[in-house]
Structure formats: structure tokens, C-alpha cells
Amino acid sequence: MVEDRRLAVLRAIVEDYVRTEEPVGSRAVVERHGLNVSPATVRNDMAALEEEGLIAQPHTSAGRVPTDKGYRMFVDRLTTLKPMSGAERRAISTFLDGAVDLDDVVQRSVRLLSQLTRQVAVVQYPTLTRSTVRHVELVTLTPTRLLVVLILSTGRVEQRVVELSRSELPDADALAGGGGPEVSAGDEPARVVDAVVADLRPRLLGAVVGKRIAEAGAALADLPAAVPDASRTLVRRVAEVLGEAMSDHHADERIAVGGAANLARYGDSFDSAVRPLLEALEEHVVLLKLLGEATAGGAVTVRIGTEGPYHQLASTSVVATGYGPAEAPATLGIVGPTRMDYPGTMVAVRSVARYVSRILDDA
Template structure:
């Protein structure tokens, strides 16, 4: 019972501090949260929480604020995520359903996350190396020129015009299409490239198309691309975060740093929350990250999430990150 009450006190301190940016006192907790005990009992609980390192007193005669350890306990003990409102769910569907291609999906997702969470939103472009080949289409433009179309599980589409040494009739074109799909469809990029290059060697007539497709798959320029939105949201944290804004703003300019912050992609149902000093970069120790993977089915092709001060709305941010990731995954699954 005592542990449950102290957890309730910690939860109340976190919620009030996030909402007000002011250290929280025992009297305010009793008045606002209906804890069912006296201010003296709450003060005793706060003293115990401080002794255990969950809260701290920034200066004498002040209330208490959560520590990284306190935020971690708060996040780990969340029974459920904050439910998305009807308006928020409608906004996700409306904004993302209008996307016309993968770039548009990523750009819309990052703007949406920034709006929903009021944090800095980061969306990694699906990495080519983790994707699989969904389909290869080969269309005749002229008897000696074809359009090779590569469709990946990320929703990425690559098109290449290929000049052939000899003319192809319909039967030869169908055979070429079948051979390329047989060695590549359903395979991860590395294996598909190997299969296509082997096909080019074994069947010289396929070489021009097979080699062009292999080169298109080997283009890894998107593997470290990220879209960022909502940097202006940092301004709303006021003086308490001013001293820590510069490292985060610098990190926003360095995509490799942002990818390090987001971490490896996980499945869309697994949220990663790294709080303060738990992160990989000590210069960003006052920053928290909420992230998850996204991709078709249960396949995590990339990561998306939000970055902001440790004093963030964790339940709301976690719910928004999960909802957007699931919606983007569904879009990729249906592409």
C-alpha cells in the first residue's frame, strides 16, 4: 500500500512538473490530485522518494522535480498509453492518406508527429539495405529499349531506361521479366543483387537489364537520410531548457547524430524510451527520445520518433509515436 501511494505521489509530481515547469510541493499535490492522505504523509513520501533518487529539490524551500530515475519509473509503470482523441486519429488518417509517394509519406509523418507531440520529430527514410524486392516490371518502349521498374517493400520505386543490343519480341520480354522476378522478388537487397548478377552471367541476353537493376538496388544514398520537423517547439520550454537547446539544435543539423539518438529500428509495437543520461550522447543528457520502428507487416525498415527535454509528456508522446508508426506501416503494407 505504501509503495502504491508513493508511486501515485511520483506520478503526480511528474504530471504537475511537466504541465507547470515549476517544482511541486506537497500542498499542491494534495489539492490537485485527491491523494486521500494529509500533506504531512505526502511530505514523508516525498522525502522517501528523494532519498531513493526519484525526485530532487532544486534549491532550499522549493518543491521537488523528477530525476531521470523518477521519469524512468513513471514511464515503466504506465499502465496504458494516453488514448488518442478522435480529432487526433482523424488528423493522422487525413494527413497520411493523402500521400502520393514515399517521400511524401515521410514528410507528412514528420510534420504530423511534431504537431501531435509538440516536440522535435524525426523520421528516418526506410533503409534500402533492410528492404526486400516486391516486384520487377519490364515494359517495352521500343523493340530495343525497355523501362525497368523496381518496386521495394519500402514503397520506393526506381525506374531505369535500358538500351538493348538486340530487339525483343513479346515472348522474349516475358521471359526476361520472369527470370528477373524469379531471382529477386521476395529477396533482401543483398541477395537480390547477387541473384541478378549471377543471372547476367548465366544468361547474357538478360545482362543489360539485370545489371541496371542490380546497380539501382546498390544505391544506398537513402540509408542515412532523415526528415526533421518541429525545431521551433523547443522555444516553448522557456528558461529551464535554454542552456540545453544549443546541443540539440546542433544535433538536428547532423543526421548521423539524430540516427544515433533514434537507435536501431524495432518492430512497430515496441516503443523505446531513453531518458536523459540513458542516451548515447552525454552532451544531450537533458534530452529524452521516444522512438519505434516502422515498415510493412512486422518488418522494421526504419525508425521514427520524437526528441525533446526530459520534461516531456511521455504518455502523449508515446501514444502519438506508436499511432503514426502503425499508420505509416499500414500504408507501406498496402503500397
């Protein structure tokens, strides 16, 4: 009974301090939280909590504030997280469903997270080196211009234009009767290119679809040798451009950051952490280490104050979780002061991650 009451007192102190940014006194706890005990009893409980290092008294005769250890106890003892309302869920769904590609999904997610939590939001791009090729499309724009569209399992869509010189166009006379695309001697260049593209399209799909980026790149290198000499130059150019589209995303450290302006609302009380945090926002490696590693569909992780990897960011907390396809997991979350609404922030992070994962799965 005493233990439960002390936890209730701790919870009251955390909630009030997060809301008011003022040290919390015993009388305020009694009046605001209906504990049905006297202020003297609450003072005794506060003394016990202070002895355990869960709260501290910043000034003589002042109320108490939570310590990092107190926040940790508060988070660990959360039995349930209040779900978002139907209206909030619909708003998230509507906002994210409008995204047109992975870049748009990430940018929308980071804006949404920063707005929901009023913190700095960080979204890591999916680990593209472990993603697979979902589809490739090849479209003839003109006889000398081809459009290559690459779609990855992460939902990322890349478009590249292949520019061909007249000398690189396949020769109809050389192709005619050669066992390759169905063309006739003397056919117009547009007719010949269309035939070569129609022959190449299933070859491309068979070579790369379902394979990881590295494997697909190796398969592309072998593709020109499988076509007639007369169309080999065109096929080689398409393979090169498609390979470049894949290799552009071998780096796994791309992130998006939003909501830095939210730091301004903490003013002097957060001054000791604002500068190092602003500097950290410029270092993507630092932010990735702050987020830590999370598995898509996994639990929300909370790192409070000194639990983080950087002592200069000891006044901040990180709430993060994984999202995206299992073969290319990534992490999203927020970075803010230890004095934050942990339950609300955890719900927002979890909800956004689930919606983003659903969008990428359906892409």
C-alpha cells in the same frame, strides 16, 4: 498504502511540472489531485521521495521537481496509456494514407509526429539492404527510351529511364528465326523493341522477385547471357540501370528529421540542451544511436536524460519504437526535454508506428 500514496505524489509532481514548468509544492498537490491527505502528510512524502532521489528542490523554500530517476519511476509505473480518440486516429490514418511512396510516407510521418508531440521527430528509413524485390515493371516509352520501375518490400518505389542509342537497338534480321522474341526480318525498331521487352519482362521477374537486394543484383548480372546476342545490349543496359536503382539504397543510415522549431518554445529553461541537440540533428549517426534499436511491432522504449548514449544530451529524453516489415525494420521516435508529456508522447509514437507499418504492409 504509504508506498501507493508516495507514488501518487510523485505522479502529481511529474504531471504538474510538465504542465507548468514550475516547482510543485505540497499544497498544490493536495488541491489539484484530490489525495485526501493534509499538506503536512504530502510534505513528509516529498521528503521521502527526495531522500530516494526521485525529486529535488531547486531552491530553498521552493517546491519540488522530478529527477531523471523520478521520471523513470513515473514511466515504469504507467499501468495504461490513454488511447487516442477516434477523431485523432482517423486524422492520422487520413494524413498517412495519402502518401504515394516510401519517401512520402517517411516525410509525412516525421511531420505528423512533430505536430502530435510538439517535439523533434526522427524517422529512420527501413533497412533496405535486407529488403526484398516485390515487383519489377518494364515499359516502352519510345524505341530508344524504356522505363524501369522497381518496387521493394519496404514500399519504396524507384523509377529509372534507360536511354538507348540507335546502334544499341536490337536488329530484327538477326533476331528473326533465332529462337528469341517473335519478330520478322525487316520489322520496324518499335515492333522489335516491344517484342524484346515482352520477352525480357518475365525473365526479369523470375530473376529478382522475392530476392534480397544483393541476391537480385547478382541475378541481374547473369541475365544478359540468357538472351540472344542480338538483344543482349538492350538487356545489359536494362540490367545495369536496374542494378544501379538497387545499389543506390545500400546505405542504412537515411533518416528524416522534423519539428526542430519546437525547441524554441522551451526558451532559457532548455538552453543548456538546445545547442547540443541542434548540433546532433545534423549528425545522422548520432540520431540513429539516440533512437537505438527497436523491433517492428515491439514496445515503445523510453530513455531519459543520462540513460542516453551522449552526456551532452543529458537534458533530453527519447521515446522510440520500431516499425515496418520484419525483414527491413526501422525506428521512429521523438527527442525532447526530460520535462515532457511521456504518456501522450508514447501513445503518439506507438500509433504513428502502427499506421506506417500497416501502410507498408499493404503497399
